[in-house]
Amino acid sequence: MAGRSIEESNPLPLYHQLKELLRSQIEGGEFPVGARLPSEVEIAEEYKISRSTVRLAILDLVREGLLYRKQGKGTFVANPKITRGMPGVTSFTEDMKARGLRPGAKVLKFEIAVPPQRVAVSLRLRDKEEAARIERQMLADDEPIAFHISYLPLSVWNAMNIKPEDLNDQSLFWCLENRARIILDEALETIEVGIADAYVASILGIKKGSPVLLFEHLVSSVDGEPVEFATNFYRGDRYKYYIKHKRQRISFMRR
Secondary structure (H helix, E strand, C coil), X not given: CCCCXXXXXXXXXXXXXXXXXXXXXXXXXXXXXXXXXXXXXXXXXHHCCCHHHHHHXXXXXXXXXCEEXXXXXEEXXXXXXXXXXXXXXXXXXXXXXXXXCCXXXXXXXXXXXXXXXHHHHHCCCCCCCCEEEEEEEEEECCEEEEEEEEEEEHHHHHHHCCCHHXXXXXXXXXXXXXXXXXXXEEEEEEEEXXXXXXXHHXXXXXXXXXXXXXXXXXXXXXXXXXXXXXXXXEECCCEEECCCCCCCCCCCCCC
8 A cells, every 4th residue: 555645734524534545445446345454553554644534434335335344353345336326217237237247037936826916006906917037146257146037918028028047148127128118117115124045045145134226117118008017126235226416406486
């Protein structure tokens, strides 16, 4: 880390200068994923700053997900999280490719069954009407990132004219649009924090009880017809969702 300095004359707080310096070193590859950082004492001595200043900088980077700490072992560079915003109705494949990652999928289970009531209502199915249910393990650069459970009306599934294993190589959205000729229009999505049970954890390669991001979405066609209801589990340690808000301008009239 030699050759770089932290200046007291700089208007930025010392901890902020150190934080940005460490960030540039991590992003530049000086500290690769999994690397152990020098101790707080070593960093403080090198830059002639207090240990509390070092701790503030490191804690900020831990909160951002760039670093993680192991009690009694030190501070390490974390595997960067995959970030997703609100781009519109996009598939997992499109999201991963947009981030320079190689998408993949593995169909774990396929069945024709009566879905839970709330799924049936969302898909506008008749009482006891069956739907196609697909479980898939979703991969990014061959690493498990998500577990998708999708329900499709049988009319939609049959219109694609594919076998379940075809979804190992092809995006579901691609098949809907190019095989079934359905124009996807909008998705209603909810997001919440969940805990992985033993089954979900085994698919995602994480420990039981680990935090996950739980997405549920209902995708509709341009005709307003429901196409897919999905429950998707994403690894909390590898996935981050961001939302950009814009303040609405309101004009007030004085009396």
